[in-house]
Amino acid sequence: MTVRFEVNGKAVSVDVSARTTLADCLRHELHLTGTHVGCEHGVCGACTIIVNGDAVRSCLMLAVQANGAKVTTVEGLSPEEGLSPLQTAFKTHHALQCGFCTPGMLTTIHALLSEEPNADEDRIRDVISGNLCRCTGYITIVEAAMDARASYQHSRGDKE
């Protein structure tokens, strides 16, 4: 089946079978291997991407369901050169060790802060409870997210 959607601002057209998840389509067909696949049944959050502005698990979405959608993967978060403010905050706070969960953490927190730039620590912890990290203990990830809020507040105003 042919699926047409937009990934990181670029229109793509892919031929996939119905059973192909959006995660596998991104990785195997479009070679966007930043999206990691952990559990493949919607528990770990590593495969989180942003579809039409919402953070979703790409292992629980079929590629064919993405027809016409605007998809952002972790690759789409960075500017042409260097890192986004959120990525920089992750680096500054050592918010990653093995890095497996990091793409899902970044996409999830990016989607959250884009909508709720004033999210407090409780809200951030609540949201990333859907993303498993087995290295950091989350403390540094939460610190990075708190630190990155300023850049979202500038870009989006003060809407809670």
Place this chain on the structure above:
Amino acid sequence: MKLPQFDYQAPTSLIEAVALLMAGKGDARPLSGGQSILPVMAFRLAEPSLLVDLRNIPDLRAIEVSAAGVRIGAMVRWRDILDNAQLKDALPLLPEAVDHVAHYQVRNRGTIGGSLAHADPASEMPAVALALDAVIEVVGAKGARDIAAADLFTGSLSTSLSHDEIIVAVRFPAWPATRRYAFEEFARRRGDFALAGVATCYDVDAQGHAKNVRVSALSIADTPIRLKAAEAAIEGRAIDADAIKAASAAASAEVDPAGDIHASARYRKALVGTLLGRALTRAAARTAR
């Protein structure tokens, strides 16, 4: 695990969708948000030959609030319920319960109709539908019909829906101004399946006594269940510490949960009573709107 093979169709009308399900003879399944059926397929607990995606069918995404009650389209996502300002007054138990549904990303895709059709005994929505006497509107080859929530759930992951029927909306009766309510569940990790949960509501009469008491429990049997002994224990009474204690004891006594790797039967039995005690304490502390 990767998903098994299946065909996929995304029809643009309910009539077409029903026809596809009919042709599938029980081997075709509707696809709404996919947050339950896709994991179930990954585990090979279901291997439908065809998924009929409802995403292109219009009119399944509305939340309508009127004097008669609330009508929520089957494709309304958890996220839409939490974002809806009207529901906080018109049906406050619903957003309170939905706040416990899974995690952030799942709430962005999962739908109310999908959850009811999936009928997981550990999920929040079936227990809320049961407590509130919700009516499930379905459309199938024989036309449209209404199913009372009490008649929908027939077993674990089983419903009285025929294989060609699609849930199109859920209706909730109007919410009386004097109604008190609370939803409580316990999971080891927030967002995980609850070890047990309760939804409760009651109306308060002029004497301050509880009327129309409803208590339903999730994750305690093969289907969501009403806890009728607990309801009877406090019907017509003022909800004070004694009443709460009586309801809590009745709830623990009347349930017969199974034990599993997550919690023993005894633990679940005690937990239901504790959760109902917490729920009624919070419900009684709420002031009338």
